[in-house]
Amino acid sequence: MNWIDVGALDDIPLRGARLVKTPVGCVALFRTGEDEVFAASDRCPHKGGPLSEGIVHGRAVTCPLHNWVFDLETGDAQGADEGSIPTYPLRVENGRLLLDGDAVGRRAAA
């Protein structure tokens, strides 16, 4: 693992999300009402909607374009829709957000 500090937990609103640009594309960082954090692709597999703009509820997010709902733990679409989004390791330490650089295609600093 190659943990990269990408910001403070409080930079993400409760039940909200923020965007991080990475070599593998835009990654959305989610913060649930219970203060859990998840990282997943920002791009909805349906029509490319920006998931970081969706409503976060429980441990799920709803795509703002056509209401697909994704489980943030597994990345799987819920209900009748089929598809999934890649998820990435993200953790919180001392109030800082640490994203796994290896998983998002970022080489460790030499």
Place this chain on the structure above:
Amino acid sequence: MTQKLVVIGAGMASGRMLEHLFESDPSAYEVTLFNAEPRGNYNRLMLSPVLSGEKTYAEIVTHDEDWYAATGVACRFGERVVEIDRDRKVVVGEKGEVPYDKLVVATGSDPFMIPLPGHDLEGVIPYRDLEDTERMMGLSAKPDAKAVVIGGGLLGLEAAAGMAARGVEVTVVHIMGHLMERQLDEAAGYLLRRALTDKGIKVMCSANSKEILGENGQVKALLLDDGTELPCDLLVMAVGIRPSVALAKSAGLAVGRGVHVDDQMVTSDPDVLALGECVEHNGAVFGLVAPLYDQAKVLAQTLLGQEAAFQPKEVATKLKVTGCDLFSAGDFAEGEGREDIVFRDPARGVYKRLVLEGERLIGAVMYGDTADGAWFHGLIKDREDVSEMRDTLIFGPAFQGGAQADPMAAVAALPADAEICGCNGVCKGRIVEAVEGGATTIEDVRAVTKASGSCGTCTGLVEQVMALSLGDDFVMPTAKPVCGCTDLTHEDVRRLIKARELKSQPAVWQELGWTTPNGCHVCRPAVNYYLLADWPLEYQDDPQSRFVNERNHANIQKDGTYSVVPRMWGGLTNSRELRAIADAADKYGVPTVKVTGGQRIDLLGVRKEDLPAMWADLNEAGLVSGHAYSKGLRTVKTCVGREHCRFGTQDSTGLGVKLEKRLWGSWTPHKVKLAVSGCPRNCAEATCKDLGIVCVDSGFEIGVGGAAGMDLKEIQPLVKVATEAEAEEWSVAFVQLYREHAKYLDRPYKWIAKVGMDWVRAALSDADERAALVARFDLSQTIYQKDPWAERAEPAQARRFQPLADLTLEAAE
């Protein structure tokens, strides 16, 4: 032969141990008892009743002077133990040494004091012993005394409730999201919080303490992370306890979190034993009294050379925070393979939750009605197979083995004079009469009797009475719930939010029995709207419960870019505004500029990151958000009116501008579009708007409920008035009536179809009611009539529109 026994610590565990010892063999040991507190054993659990004034100290003493005299215990109270010398087998007290053959360490625990700046100020205390209790009791002598309690666990809440009972103004600051999170789940924690709030205790959850502020060495206030300052004369820290192990550690005994003991309560030294909150047994430490009493028995037996072993048992907690009944037992965390059975009656303040794994009950949490706690605890402890009684398990032992409970049978058994609707005093007989008189629907019954017409909580009961009276003729209405998170309809939710004065989202989730922790994308925007519409001052709008357009104050397009529409009052603009719009289009590379149907200009294809800067530029020219994205007032379309037009009868443009200036910024159940036409030729197309005004020579004809979208509707006449001022008053009153009553996402025409145009006319015809509606609208506007663009162009807000980090740049280096 009598041996010498020294006991360090006169707490509840050692007191019980001595009782067992003397009961079995009063002459086996000559006992010396050290206690740092200047007194002997008392029931520490009863300090809270002492604090609240229900008991006195004398009543909670468990061992008095006579007892110590009768048993021959040499009391060394108020004397600290300095050292244990295990080589010489002596205990060194402040006033001298005492030799021992056997030593019992019962030093208990120390309150944990958070090392916040200022924690050593005078007036910052833990809640542990009688001295602390007396400090809190003394506070009430001071007029307007204020106290802050850090810690929303059992002890902190006891301290808070006790002080509040003595008239002190208390605030509880808790770091976690709900109270007593180790014993209660979120729902029970919520009910507890509500009960405490009702007692006048202020509870702040998810609150981080930052610093304790003082003046002349005396505590003055607690400062929170978010800058809140809570003034206080006394600050009680009740965040937890730690085994008190310093003495044992310096004596060289094996110590982990607590003093290590084996099943016989013997430490790493065979002549030194230990028990109580200071010990660690198989990795566990102890805080509740039940296991300590078990340890006391085992230790006494070990001292007497009898075989005994300590076996920790499943522990249940039955707690009472002055007036609130709580019970929790076993493991009630959610997990895979676990299932919940929940019973919730928020109106009575009762909540029960059982957690099952396979065929067994593994956990239980109860609030309000804890009568069946012991029975559930037994099922958990005995790992009993509960699959047979699962259907009625939650109703407790009284329901087991009997016939299935039939709710209809209970209603059928009610006498005719039993009250069904408490709000309107309607009894069962009156409803039966109404049905016999021809009422077949709940609406009919409501119209005749008023039953279920106020708070609505008895609707189900009224329906059951109707079903009994009508038999097969009665069809239970199948109302459509808001979403999968609840069985309630939008109408139910709106009514209950008002009737029960629910003023926050958690209040709605808990009191209305939501099945999800915080709703979903369907219900949350609706509930957010209902709360802000009904409680404009108390409720704070939640951007995270809004659809992206309303959160970002721009319309998201299919490629993730946004459209920006500045407001043009009544469709009027000028060369300066047009120049600013053109400049913005150039500066931010706007690919498409389009004139909208609402008489303004749409800049399409703006990147999210550019929004705040673009808004700041447009603000500079006096342009504000057009709310082209909101469930709120969109535009007031106008024609040129009598200023220029040879047919115009009134100043339609001017009235349009006035209406737009009055109504902009308000949130509504769905978008609202207005228009004012200067003559019946209707160039502003006013007759297909949510509210349309057609000017005539003698005044203004107002109609409502038009639409030109999925449905095409012509407005229905509401009223004809003579003056502009009246036209404005009726328009505002209509919008407020719609705001207060319509279901979220119903345009006015849909709402009017449900309530009837007659009802709308009747409601607005009353001059007092109209004035009250206008007043409520204006009150709401004091909060919501603010340009969202200006607020979000501020640097702190604008940052949220940028990516949090960009890892592509550095990677490319």
